Structure formats: structure tokens, C-alpha cells
Amino acid sequence: MSFSKRIPIFVLRLLALAATVSATLIMVTSRDSAQVFNVKFEAKYTNSPTFTYFVLMNAIASGYTLILLFFPTNCSFGHLILIFDLIVALLLDSSISASIAIGQVGKKGNSHAGWLPICRQVPRFCDHVTGAIIAGFVAALVYFLILVYSLHNLINLFSLKN
DSSP, X not given: OOHHHHHXXXXXXXXXXXXXXXXXXXXXXXXXXXXXXXEEEEEEGGGOHHHHXXXXXXXXXXXXXXXXXXXXXXXXXXXXXXXXXXXXXXXXXXXXXXHHHHHHHHHHOBTTTTBXXXXXXXXXXXXXXXXXXXXXXXXXXXXXXXXXXXXXXXXXXXXXXO
């Protein structure tokens, strides 16, 4: 891969790393407490398995991206890296989708199930969760761009061989 083709992928990976680390840190620091009917409760990301999954997937994506930043670009593992990029993008997408669903229930509630909205009682927690989901969505978009760029380079490589 030529030097001019390495720069965009390096910049995209740096953006993905920044977005996944930001999403992880924002979600981990999300906590708030409220008192309802003289009962104090604390809202934090560990209360929901979905938010824990979100943190775990973003941490895995951060670690993977950090490793790839120091990986030599002229190696013969390009196809394997492309497959792992696809897997990471899919994991990020699944964690974001699940977190958005739980966030929506937290914000609006569900009258059919009798779940009340909690964002009025713990607004700081909900704001942190929203910020983390936005950062995670940016990471997923950047990973999509990485996939498109890598596929474009792979298709061009095969068309040059023919």
C-alpha cells in the first residue's frame, strides 16, 4: 500500500480511537442519584446490562484500533484486518442499537409495560448516556468509512492484477 493510501486510513483509525475512547469514558462516568418518595436510588451504567455491553464493545474497539495503529501496513494480513474491521463495526452497531432502545425507554417510559420515564429524576445520567451514544455513533460511522475505504482499495488491487 502506498504512502498516500496509508494516511487516510491512519487518520480514520485515529478518529475511531478517539470516538470509542470518548464513548467508553462518558458512559463509565455516567451516574446520578435521586430521591423519590423518600427512597434514594442511584442510576449508573452498571445497572443495565445493555450499557455494560456498550462499554465493553467500545473498549474492545478501542483496544483493537490502538493495536492496529502500531501494526505495519505493508503486511499480508490485509484481508484478515478487513474481516476484523467488519466484526468491530457490527459489534459497535449492535451495542449502539441496544443502548438507544434502553435510552428511549428511560426517556419516554413504556405505558404498556408500566415503566415510568426516569430522565426527569436523573437528568445528568441521561445526558451522559446521550453523549456516550452520540460518540459511539460517530465511532460506528468512522468504522463504516474505514470499511468502505478498505474495500475500495481491495477492489482496486484486484482490478490492477487482472
